[in-house]
Amino acid sequence: MELQKVLSERRSIRRYKNLSIPQKDIEMIVQAAQEAPSWKNSQTARYHVVYTEEMVKRIKEEALPEFNAKNVADAPVLIVMSFIGSRSGFDRDKNPINEIGEGWGFYDCGLASENLLLKATELGYGTLVMGIRDEAKLRELLNIQQDEIIVSVIGLGIQDIAPSRPERKALSDVLKWH
Ligand SMILES: Cc1cc2nc3c(=O)[nH]c(=O)nc-3n(C[C@H](O)[C@H](O)[C@H](O)COP(=O)(O)O)c2cc1C
Numbered sequence: 032m033e034l035q036k037v038l039s040e041r042r043s044i045r046r047y048k049n050l051s052i053p054q055k056d057i058e059m060i061v062q063a064a065q066e067a068p069s070w071k072n073s074q075t076a077r078y079h080v081v082y083t084e085e086m087v088k089r090i091k092e093e094a095l096p097e098f099n100a101k102n103v104a105d106a107p108v109l110i111v112m113s114f115i116g117s118r119s120g121f122d123r124d125k126n127p128i129n130e131i132g133e134g135w136g137f138y139d140c141g142l143a144s145e146n147l148l149l150k151a152t153e154l155g156y157g158t159l160v161m162g163i164r165d166e167a168k169l170r171e172l173l174n175i176q177q178d179e180i181i182v183s184v185i186g187l188g189i190q191d192i193a194p195s196r197p198e199r200k201a202l203s204d205v206l207k208w209h
Contacts, residue, residue, distance in 0.1 A: 032153045041148055042196065044157030045102040047188035052108055054082070056154055057187070061110075063150030069139040070119035076143040079111035079173050086172070094168035095184065099161045103186035106159070110147070110187060111169055113179040114140045133180070140182050147185065157190030 032040075061078050069075065081087050090109050091100040103109065117125045120135025127133075148158045161184045169181050 037149050037152050039196070041152040042157070042194045043159050044186070044188075044190040044192060044194070045159060046190070046192040047103065047105040047107075047157065047186070048191045049105040050107065050189050052156065052187065052189075056156070057082070057108065057110075059154065060147055060150045060156075060187075064143040064147035067139070067142040067146045069142070070135050073119045073139070075114040075116075075119045075136055076140045077113045077115065077179055078147075079113065079175065081109040081111065081173070082107075089172055090169070090184070094165045094172060095161065096163055096165075099163055099184075102159055102161070103188075105191070106186040106188035108187040110185040111173060111175070112140055112144055112147075112182045112185060113175060114182065115178055116180045117178075136180060137182065144183065144185065151187060155189070156187055159186040160184075161186065 057080055061080070064076065064078065065074065067076075081090050087107065087109055090111075091103065095103070114136045116133060116136060118136065119139045120128055120131055120133065122128060128135075131138075144160065148160070151158050162182075164184045166181045169175065169184070175181060
């Protein structure tokens with residue numbers, strides 16, 4: 032699919048069909064995420080694919096607030112995005128290279144996440160990034176180690192709604208020529 036078409040077709044999807052996704056497609060989606068650039072190619076992003084029916088149900092019930100659980104009620108897959116802390120943007124002695132510090136890990140994770148969303152769109156899947164989630168519960172349920180910083184939960188599935196495009200700011204509000 033042409034990039035511009037993928038960019039305009041990607042939407043945050045808050046209603047899914049109750050249909051499963053082949054693991055092969057999820058691997059393709061994560062491989063696309065891995066193609067994203069990262070600080071010194073540190074590749075600190077991690078992808079916790081929640082795939083079994085039982086764990087998907089537990090995450091929705093225990094680690095998402097009610098409104099987000101409802102948004103992804105029928106989504107068959109959840110991907111918990113995290114990254115290894117104190118690496119991207121840090122030197123070998125774990126000193127931050129500049130004022131952004133751990134922000135570079137989040138930056139890399141965001142780049143990887145967008146690749147993931149776009150590849151999912153290309154393959155015909157809908158996604159929803161959720162920043163409102165219970166970090167401690169996710170860590171406990173998925174046994175995520177302390178060196179990983181948990182960022183978002185991404186719902187993935189076949190969309191059952193075609194939302195309209197939320198308006199974007201005028202180009203002149205965000206683009207500054209120097
Ligand atoms: C970091 C981040 C966190 C978000 N958290 C949530 C969330 O918790 N629940 C939700 O319904 N949407 C969430 N969204 C989706 C945004 O509301 C959505 O991307 C925005 O309204 C633009 O719509 P679009 O994605 O269809 O272009 C999040 C998006 C991002 C990038």
